[in-house]
Amino acid sequence: EAGVAQSPRYKIIEKRQSVAFWCNPISGHATLYWYQQILGQGPKLLIQFQNNGVVDDSQLPKDRFSAERLKGVDSTLKIQPAKLEDSAVYLCASSLVLAPDTQYFGPGTRLTVL
C-alpha cells in the first residue's frame, strides 16, 4: 500500500515570497490533515479536511495561509507571503473516517524562509 506522498521535500524561499505544498493521501482515506512542525516542537494542526470540506481550521493563520482539497483527494497548502517564522516542516497526514485516530504521516516538506 502506497503511503502519503508530499512534494516538494525541501523548499527555500525569501520572506514575502509565496510557496505551495502538495499532498496525496493514502487511497481511500477521506480525512486529511496539514501540520506545522517547528524545530524542537511537536506537530501543530493547521487544518483538517473530511473529503473536500474543512472540519477544523481554527489554528490556520488565514491572513497568509490557505489550503484546499477540491476533489476530496489531493490537497495543497499555500503560504503568501511567507515570514521568517514560517520556517518549519509541513506534514500531511491522512486517516480513515471510521478510524480517525490512526493517522499516517507523509515525509513532510522542509521549508526554509530566508
Next chain:
Amino acid sequence: GQNIDQPTEMTATEGAIVQINCTYQTSGFNGLFWYQQHAGEAPTFLSYNVLDGLEEKGRFSSFLSRSKGYSYLLLKELQMKDSASYLCAVSRRNTNAGKSTFGDGTTLTVKP
C-alpha cells in the same frame, strides 16, 4: 486549553530499559498516543491508550492512568535504531474526530 509535558532529552545504553513519561492536563480526555519520529522523518504510530493500564507490543509498552493524567512509554532491550524523538499526543472527546494535540517530544539517544 491543553498542557502536555514530557522531558526534552533522555540518554540510555544499548540493551537497557528506558521509560519516557508524559503528563497532560485537558478537559474531555479521550485517549493518548505515542509516536516515534526519527530525525528528518515523519512520525510513525506506536500506540494508542484509551483505558487505564499497560499495553504491550513487543519491545514497546505504553501505560495510561486517566485519573493522574499520566502516561509512559517503556522501551526494552534498547537498540541503536531506537534513537529518535518520542511524541506524546492527546485526543479529546467532543472535538473533531482525529484532532490530536502533540507534546514537544522527548529526544532519546541510545549509546553503545
